Amino acid sequence: MMKLLKYEFRKTAFPKLLIFALVLIMECIFLYGCLTDQDDTKTLGVILFTMAVMFGFLLVGILSLVTLHKDMNTRQGYMLFMTPNSTYKILGAKVAECSLTLLVLGAVGLGLGALDFSIVEKEVQFLTSILKNFNPDLLPTFPNISATLFYILCSLLCSVITAYFVDVISSALLNGKKGNLLITFVLYLLLSYVTHAIQGLITLIPAIGTVTSFLLQGVVALVLAGIMYVITVRLMDRYLSV
Amino acid sequence: MLESRELTKKFGAKTAVDNVSLAMEPGHIYAMLGPNGSGKTTWMKMAAGLVKPTSGEVFFNGNPVGIESRKDVAYMSTEPYFYDWMTIESAGKYYNDFFEDFSMETYLRMLSDMDLNEKDKIRTLSSGMVAKMKIALTLARDAKVYMLDEPFNGIDLLARDEIRAAILKAATPEKLLLLSSHLVEEMEAIADRAVFIRKGVLIEVRDLEEMREVDGVSMADRYRSIFGHGEVQA
Numbered sequence: 001m002m003k004l005l006k007y008e009f010r011k012t013a014f015p016k017l018l019i020f021a022l023v024l025i026m027e028c029i030f031l032y033g034c035l036t037d038q039d040d041t042k043t044l045g046v047i048l049f050t051m052a053v054m055f056g057f058l059l060v061g062i063l064s065l066v067t068l069h070k071d072m073n074t075r076q077g078y079m080l081f082m083t084p085n086s087t088y089k090i091l092g093a094k095v096a097e098c099s100l101t102l103l104v105l106g107a108v109g110l111g112l113g114a115l116d117f118s119i120v121e122k123e124v125q126f127l128t129s130i131l132k133n134f135n136p137d138l139l140p141t142f143p144n145i146s147a148t149l150f151y152i153l154c155s156l157l158c159s160v161i162t163a164y165f166v167d168v169i170s171s172a173l174l175n176g177k178k179g180n181l182l183i184t185f186v187l188y189l190l191l192s193y194v195t196h197a198i199q200g201l202i203t204l205i206p207a208i209g210t211v212t213s214f215l216l217q218g219v220v221a222l223v224l225a226g227i228m229y230v231i232t233v234r235l236m237d238r239y240l241s242v
Numbered sequence: 243m244l245e246s247r248e249l250t251k252k253f254g255a256k257t258a259v260d261n262v263s264l265a266m267e268p269g270h271i272y273a274m275l276g277p278n279g280s281g282k283t284t285w286m287k288m289a290a291g292l293v294k295p296t297s298g299e300v301f302f303n304g305n306p307v308g309i310e311s312r313k314d315v316a317y318m319s320t321e322p323y324f325y326d327w328m329t330i331e332s333a334g335k336y337y338n339d340f341f342e343d344f345s346m347e348t349y350l351r352m353l354s355d356m357d358l359n360e361k362d363k364i365r366t367l368s369s370g371m372v373a374k375m376k377i378a379l380t381l382a383r384d385a386k387v388y389m390l391d392e393p394f395n396g397i398d399l400l401a402r403d404e405i406r407a408a409i410l411k412a413a414t415p416e417k418l419l420l421l422s423s424h425l426v427e428e429m430e431a432i433a434d435r436a437v438f439i440r441k442g443v444l445i446e447v448r449d450l451e452e453m454r455e456v457d458g459v460s461m462a463d464r465y466r467s468i469f470g471h472g473e474v475q476a
Binding site for chain 2 (some may be wrong): 005006007010011075076077078079081082083084086087222238239240241242
């Protein structure tokens with residue numbers, strides 16, 4: 001599994017390094033604004049940094065999906081499916097690679113975000129006092145941010161595995177069939193809607209706090225991802241030809 | 243050792259392999275022969291576990307091919323299948339990571355014999371160099387079965403000689419070698435058994451020596467008689 005993981009990282013190492021470099025460049029813009037005391041640069045830095053992290057999350061998911069798609073639909077898949085590894089391990093390495101990259105990106109985002117916030121804490125005190133009166137759940141405290149990040153990461157992972165599942169259906173069952181792309185796209189939208197609806201059921205629990213709600217929704221996303229992972233592996237074992 | 247039972251593969255309306263039952267034993271070099279589109283590659287890919295049959299099954303040592311058989315069956319595809327970032331050396335390391343029977347030492351020695359530089363990126367190699375590298379990579383495994391799909395495709399005479407020598411060196415009484423090629427004369431110098439397949443249907447499996455002695459024909463003659471006129475002659 002570790003060897004598979006190593007090569008999964010290697011396949012998309014360059015674009016991932018670019019993502020991290022982009023996040024660091026945006027952070028540097030913010031720090032430059034702090035050092036030169038330019039409010040506009042600081043604001044721009046924060047906005048760009050947040051966008052880079054969010055864009056990075058999305059890109060990591062897309063990269064993971066593109067790699068799986070290439071492994072199933074091009075000759076390079078032989079490199080993977082010729083090896084004496086079970087499909088659970090092969091797909092598991094892909095899920096682990098995507099999860100770890102998301103986690104590291106999340107940790108970098110959270111760490112640098114916390115650093116940035118501590119630098120400008122006094123300047124944004126007015127904002128935090130407004131939030132405190134309006135909705136304390138929106139305060140940028142560690143539990144709030146951690147729970148939100150956990151929710152985002154789990155939901156994103158669930159979306160990635162949903163995409164894996166749909167891509168496997170497309171490659172193994174609908175390959176070469178008329179309307180494959182349309183069916184795949186509609187199926188993805190439908191499954192995404194269903195998974196989000198199931199996650200949303202958590203919010204119906206009475207008197208549940210925002211932090212608890214986010215944590216539980218994250219756990220539900222992980223369970224759904226696990227179920228889809230097992231179904232995906234079975235579909236690959238039964239129908240996938242590379 | 244390697245056996246397909248009523249193996250069929252359909253791609254939509256087209257039947258690539260049609261109900262092929264075939265058993266191959268160690269200690270022989272089999273030449274799988276047939277024109278383009280006769281189902282040779284599809285049969286091999288099913289035996290390698292890369293393509294799922296529509297019906298029937300392939301067995302290795304009595305068990306359906308799968309994770310376990312991949313440890314002992316070395317398959318070389320005719321198309322290049324390496325990752326873009328790979329060098330000749332990193333492809334060897336990859337095999338070394340996943341196949342217990344792979345010998346990096348043998349691989350490097352074969353590369354040297356074939357005059358290949360392990361630092362070269364695979365995507366920059368000529369088709370002949372890739373063909374030699376694939377052979378080295380596959381034969382550096384101490385596998386029980388080697389399946390080489392079109393090992394002489396698109397390469398010059400000297401490279402062919404090197405590949406032929408490497409193949410013959412790998413042939414031992416415990417091993418089974420299966421090669422497919424359009425170059426019938428080339429195969430005649432290597433193989434001792436021939437599998438004739440046409441339009442997905444198995445025509446016959448022949449011992450070449452017996453065929454020469456009994457029928458008085460060479461493999462190339464038999465190929466012509468089977469595929470040359472559209473009619474299979476007895």
